[in-house]
Amino acid sequence: MNKSHYTVVIVGGGTGGITTAARLLRESRDLYNEIAIIDPSEKHYYQPLWTLVGGGEVEAEVTKRDEASVIPDGANWIQDAVVAFLPEENRVVMASGGELSYDYLVVAPGIQLDWGKVKGLKENLGKNGVSSNYSYESAPSTWENIRNFKGGTAIFTAPNTPIKCGGAPQKIMYLAEDYFRKAGVRDASKVVFGSGGTIIFGVQKYAKTLTRIVQERDIETKFYHNLVEIDGENKQAIFEHLQSGERVSMKYDMIHVVPPMSAPDFIKQSPLSAENGWVDVDKYTLQHTRYKNVFGIGDATSLPTSKTGAAIRKQAPVLVKNLFAVMRNHPLPGQYNGYTSCPLITGYGRLVLAEFDYNNNPAETFPFDQAKERYSMYLLKKDMLPVMYWDGMLKGVM
Ligand SMILES: Cc1cc2nc3c(=O)[nH]c(=O)nc-3n(C[C@H](O)[C@H](O)[C@H](O)COP(=O)(O)OP(=O)(O)OC[C@H]3O[C@@H](n4cnc5c(N)ncnc54)[C@H](O)[C@@H]3O)c2cc1C
Structure with missing residues (x-):
């Protein structure tokens, strides 16, 4: 049942929004039915595979699932678009005219094309x-x-x-x-x-x-x-x-x-935006720089790193840890180091797995030189990462 107030409201049910909701719910049963995810889209997409759709390696359909199927148990999906933020009053306004109030807000509406x-x-x-x-x-x-x-x-x-x-x-x-x-x-x-x-x-x-x-x-x-x-x-x-x-x-x-x-227009026009339009968050804690009960994650934020799903995988645990800390009035323990990854496909069966941090220093996972083109890394991108996404990240377990 939809309510007019939630402990946590999440704007955007894409990679960042769903991952955050799943992690929050894994860590606290108290949040059961206390999280609303607002997203107008009927579908959820695994966008990283679109490169291989364009390359003829993967059918487009495998990148798409019903949004309803990725909403974690205990979260309520509100199929609507946020049009305005009233952070002084802890409220968001939606395209339907409806409003939701919250104790904590997570902003994750992605980037605008x-x-x-x-x-x-x-x-x-x-x-x-x-x-x-x-x-x-x-x-x-x-x-x-x-x-x-x-x-x-x-x-x-x-x-x-x-x-x-x-x-x-x-x-x-x-x-x-x-x-x-x-x-x-x-x-x-x-x-x-x-x-x-x-x-x-x-x-x-x-x-x-x-x-x-x-x-x-x-x-x-x-x-x-x-x-x-x-x-x-x-x-x-x-x-x-x-x-x-x-x-x-x-x-x-x-x-x-x-x-x-660019940043979505409704973010640019909101009190949440930085001068350049993005959701204005602290680059280490992901907390909003002015509204302490607001956090941001993913492509819509001002985080000065390359915008990827891989970056969100490392942002989400930091956000969740810090959000719980705010709830308990504790200092924020989580620090995001800007980690991001770019699986650079260099041909059919070849890939350079770039991984790096805010300082553009490599932050590699594997014990070999990832600047070399490798077949194994191509298979990781094509076959393994999608499974890790749907069954791991979106379930809040990796
Ligand atoms: C071609 C391509 C290749 C890519 N390759 C890779 C890769 O190899 N590796 C990698 O890690 N990443 C890759 N990415 C990037 C990755 O997909 C994004 O960084 C990631 O999806 C961002 O997550 P997000 O939650 O910020 O935004 P999204 O996942 O885009 O989700 C945003 C959500 O917000 C919703 N929304 C929008 N406006 C509103 C509103 N007003 N109110 C409520 N909800 C709203 C949208 O409907 C959407 O569901 C690729 C992307 C593309 C397009």
Whole structure:
């Protein structure tokens, strides 16, 4: 039964929201029926596999489950969208007009995809050679484009904004390039990485491997190139050069686009946001910097690390520990060190498992050099991590 007040209200039932709820409920029976998860989405997605959907290795359907099926026992799902926060009154307002009050709030609505910021992108997505792994609907069209590619120019873009999974724009490029070789069309093709960023990867150890791969496989990198427009009819991608301000037009035969992203608008407009729009939390404790009964987790937060599900796996135990401490009026014991991970797929059956912290120092799990491409790590990504996600993380056990 839905109530109008809960001990804990969680905004967003994605990776961060569900993991947090499951952990809270595992640790305290007192919270049974005292947690509300507000999320309008009928479905829950395991987004990390969308790269392999685009690469033709996995069917899109396996990445999707009913939201109802991932709500932990003891939590109440409210299928609605939060539109406003009233943190002084401990209340949230929903699109339906309903309101919920809380003792503690966890904010986890993910990142916003700003498709509309690239002119012509929405209209051409899924046609005219344009695709993107960044939505469930459009990821399969990436595979269509790759497997039907007969040579010409294949462009892979990355925006100049923060994004979720910083490595994903290039993972699909390495898969496509590998496929073009296998399909015998590589000699007739040019592969271009058009990026609004300035370097291939932020952590030196893995950047070295990627730089070598890009050179050996004859991939053209164009940094400071921010995609601003797609002319689908003429198959032209228009970039803005971030140093000169010039517009640079490139002809493509297929293009994989990663849209610009930002904090969700309803967060930007709320008292919870930092100046840059993200949920303003302490980078070590995940507690809101102004409202002590509010915490944030995941892509929507100001945490200065790469936005991934792997990062959330390490954030959730810290958040839960600190939330219980606030409930008991204790000092906050949990400290998040910025851990994040990026499984950099470099081809079919090859993967570099990047893991690092706030200081961009490697924070590796395995006792071998993870900067090397490995088949075992590819299998980890493709077969093991999804099981660990559905049966472990979302159940609050890892
Ligand atoms: C192509 C791709 C590849 C990726 N690869 C990897 C990878 O290899 N490894 C990795 O660790 N991560 C990867 N990620 C990133 C990972 O999926 C995200 O970082 C993670 O899902 C973020 O979790 P979150 O809870 O912050 O947001 P999400 O999981 O996106 O969930 C946000 C939830 O909030 C809900 N919501 C939105 N607005 C509202 C509102 N107004 N009110 C209430 N609810 C709302 C949404 O419906 C959604 O259910 C990848 C992502 C993509 C797209």
